[in-house]
Amino acid sequence: METKKLNKITALWIVAILVLFILSIILGIIMRLNQGELIKIQPPTFYADMTTHGVTMIGIWFVAGMAAVNYFMERYVKTSYTANMFAMVMTVIGVVMLWLSTLVGNFHAGWTFLYPLPFKIMWSTWATPLFLWSIGVFGIGWFVWTISLMAAMLKKYSMSQVLAWQHFGKKDPEVSTPPFVLISMISLIGVLTCLIAAVILLILLFAEYYSGGTFKNDALLIKNLTYFFGHTIANEMLYLGLAVIYELFPEVSGRPKLKTTWYVALAWNLTLFFVLAAFFHHLYMDFVQPEGLQIIGQLASYLASLPSSGVTVFSIIVVVFRNKINWSLTNSLFFIGIVGWVVGGVGAVIDATISNNFILHNTLWVPAHFHTYNAMGNVLFSLGFFHWFSKYATNHSLPDKYSFVKLAILIIGGVGFLLAFYIAGADSVPRRYSTYPKGLESAKTLAAVGGVFAIVYLTGILSFFVNISKRCLNVLFQRS
Amino acid sequence: MQQSLLSLFLILSGIIILVFILVYLSSIQSQPQQGMKNPLQKRFWFITIMVVVLGMFFFITIPKSPYYLYANEQPARIVHTVSSQFVFLMSNQDIDPAQPMGENIELNTNELVEFRVTSLDVTHGFGIYNDKYELVAQTQAMPGYVNKLRWKFSEPGKYYILCLEYCGSGHQVMKSFFNVK
Ligand code: HEM
Ligand SMILES: [Cu+2]
Numbered sequence: 011m012e013t014k015k016l017n018k019i020t021a022l023w024i025v026a027i028l029v030l031f032i033l034s035i036i037l038g039i040i041m042r043l044n045q046g047e048l049i050k051i052q053p054p055t056f057y058a059d060m061t062t063h064g065v066t067m068i069g070i071w072f073v074a075g076m077a078a079v080n081y082f083m084e085r086y087v088k089t090s091y092t093a094n095m096f097a098m099v100m101t102v103i104g105v106v107m108l109w110l111s112t113l114v115g116n117f118h119a120g121w122t123f124l125y126p127l128p129f130k131i132m133w134s135t136w137a138t139p140l141f142l143w144s145i146g147v148f149g150i151g152w153f154v155w156t157i158s159l160m161a162a163m164l165k166k167y168s169m170s171q172v173l174a175w176q177h178f179g180k181k182d183p184e185v186s187t188p189p190f191v192l193i194s195m196i197s198l199i200g201v202l203t204c205l206i207a208a209v210i211l212l213i214l215l216f217a218e219y220y221s222g223g224t225f226k227n228d229a230l231l232i233k234n235l236t237y238f239f240g241h242t243i244a245n246e247m248l249y250l251g252l253a254v255i256y257e258l259f260p261e262v263s264g265r266p267k268l269k270t271t272w273y274v275a276l277a278w279n280l281t282l283f284f285v286l287a288a289f290f291h292h293l294y295m296d297f298v299q300p301e302g303l304q305i306i307g308q309l310a311s312y313l314a315s316l317p318s319s320g321v322t323v324f325s326i327i328v329v330v331f332r333n334k335i336n337w338s339l340t341n342s343l344f345f346i347g348i349v350g351w352v353v354g355g356v357g358a359v360i361d362a363t364i365s366n367n368f369i370l371h372n373t374l375w376v377p378a379h380f381h382t383y384n385a386m387g388n389v390l391f392s393l394g395f396f397h398w399f400s401k402y403a404t405n406h407s408l409p410d411k412y413s414f415v416k417l418a419i420l421i422i423g424g425v426g427f428l429l430a431f432y433i434a435g436a437d438s439v440p441r442r443y444s445t446y447p448k449g450l451e452s453a454k455t456l457a458a459v460g461g462v463f464a465i466v467y468l469t470g471i472l473s474f475f476v477n478i479s480k481r482c483l484n485v486l487f488q489r490s
Numbered sequence: 491m492q493q494s495l496l497s498l499f500l501i502l503s504g505i506i507i508l509v510f511i512l513v514y515l516s517s518i519q520s521q522p523q524q525g526m527k528n529p530l531q532k533r534f535w536f537i538t539i540m541v542v543v544l545g546m547f548f549f550i551t552i553p554k555s556p557y558y559l560y561a562n563e564q565p566a567r568i569v570h571t572v573s574s575q576f577v578f579l580m581s582n583q584d585i586d587p588a589q590p591m592g593e594n595i596e597l598n599t600n601e602l603v604e605f606r607v608t609s610l611d612v613t614h615g616f617g618i619y620n621d622k623y624e625l626v627a628q629t630q631a632m633p634g635y636v637n638k639l640r641w642k643f644s645e646p647g648k649y650y651i652l653c654l655e656y657c658g659s660g661h662q663v664m665k666s667f668f669n670v671k
Binding site for chain 1: 493495496509513523533617619624628654663
């Protein structure tokens with residue numbers, strides 16, 4: 011697509027994502043303050059808030075990764091404006107349907123809407139189908155976008171080239187696959203797989219819903235499908251962010267472009283499989299699940315950490331170590347985001363160990379680690395891109411002001427918010443409780459402290475939002 | 491146990507953050523581009539160490555998985571547990587789903603108990619907390635399935651059951667207890 015169109019649609023994504031992000035953080039703060047009993051909302055309101063927060067956050071950081079990948083993909087292949095726009099329209103419609111179902115209809119089955127909870131109606135009856143259809147609308151929009159990006163890549167590269175197989179055993183093959191293309195393809199295959207799982211999941215749920223009680227689903231099968239979809243999409247969106255880092259980090263740092271080598275190719279090809287099998291760790295506490303799958307779950311979760319740390323993180327370290335780097339806000343965000351991603355990964359691996367999961371599963375340890383690689387990982391990856399894009403597209407070359415202060419606020423707020431989750435998790439505090447029962451002594455205080463730090467984090471985000479969105483609006487309303 | 495996991499996490503995170511700070515500092519000391527010597531070799535060693543450490547963890551922890559707890563012993567007690575929005579019922583007898591009834595449960599220390607856990611409506615979580623509100627064991631309560639959790643209580647006292655799977659607007663009040671003599 012033309013550069014001007016690409017810039018406009020990317021700017022529109024960025025503004026929409028940031029606005030929804032701020033609203034969702036506010037929902038998050040409301041939850042934490044309610045758990046800390048500094049404010050009081052009714053449990054159904056709390057859980058509707060939680061459901062909105064969860065789905066919106068997953069949705070926006072997924073499309074943030076997609077929008078960034080689409081933007082850079084245009085450097086290598088021709089991508090489709092129509093598909094990008096279609097995804098935008100479907101995402102907006104989906105968000106409206108979602109928020110209507112939760113905030114008006116009071117649907118509150120959680121972002122994983124674990125069967126059969128959506129059918130035990132404790133809210134307006136229309137809210138259940140509306141919620142499920144909102145997921146369907148997201149799914150259709152993102153499916154088309156994913157397919158269109160893959161097709162664009164496959165027009166230029168063959169399937170084996172896009173997966174960089176020619177790099178195995180050869181030092182300098184004739185066609186070299188850029189790491190960005192390789193990682194994007196690996197992630198998009200994962201995205202496609204989990205969207206297909208989502209479609210099957212929705213078909214099964216609708217079959218029961220519209221069958222009038224003649225068709226009943228199997229709870230264990232649906233739980234497997236739910237987490238195959240939920241876990242995978244939450245992971246692939248991080249990999250989309252990493253593709254962008256491979257592309258942009260060396261560029262803004264004044265270092266040579268990263269190249270695909272045999273070990274980069276191998277690592278990412280393996281990642282595809284490890285990530286797809288890791289979701290089994292969500293079912294460790296279902297003792298009826300076949301034991302072999304439980305062990306595969308722990309093995310895949312461990313293995314998934316090897317290529318990420320040994321190849322991706324190590325490559326970033328090699329770029330930076332004892333090399334002069336043009337540090338700017340963009341690559342600082344990337345660098346700090348990598349730290350958040352790795353630290354969250356450590357929390358995840360601890361929890362993905364079956365014998366630990368026995369005492370950590372569904373405690374606040376879980377939101378602790380996934381918020382680490384989201385709020386302090388993926389968000390920073392995307393923010394780095396947003397910031398860079400907003401300057402690049404407006405030919406803005408002035409140095410960034412107050413970078414240090416902005417980053418410090420974000421880090422202090424983020425670390426405090428997360429530590430409150432981790433400590434509560436280690437204190438056995440359950441996740442998804444609107445308020446805490448008496449005996450859980452530390453829970454209430456930690457929630458209040460976490461809420462206050464989250465406000466600090468929000469302040470940091472607002473400071474980024476102002477500049478980025480101002481420049482993005484300029485891009486949007488530019489005439490020529 | 492949870493506290494030692496938290497310590498492990500904090501120590502590892504501290505090391506990671508330190509490494510990144512050192513890498514960052516190495517990049518701002520104004521010297522010509524030196525780079526890392528022999529990065530491929532270092533990468534190889536790093537991955538090898540990771541594989542060894544994770545491999546050790548894997549083989550040590552897998553046998554401790556709850557599926558294998560007391561697998562070769564005969565349970566002295568069977569506790570049938572039925573959950574529904576938003577109560578847990580426990581009984582020494584089989585519970586009839588048509589007329590679910592629970593009773594007070596008293597267990598002895600160090601006897602092997604098997605909890606047979608299921609649900610009548612949505613998925614719940616059966617989390618056993620000791621009287622200091624530390625989570626000691628759990629399994630899921632899923633409709634259509636019975637999860638068997640085996641456990642020996644070494645400490646006498648009151649134990650609480652909290653719901654550990656989100657089950658709707660009363661999730662946070664879903665609670666029960668039993669005693670261990
Ligand atoms: C500072 C910003 C944020 C705050 C204050 C916040 C707060 C919260 C709180 C309080 C919960 C409920 C925890 C519980 O189970 O008791 C939650 C859940 C969740 N958050 Fe966040 N969060 C933030 C950022 C994010 C980000 C960036 C993501 C990105 C993916 C995210 C995704 C989720 C998800 C998926 C859930 C689970 C919802 C559910 O259980 O259904 N959050 N958040
Ligand atoms: Cu519950």
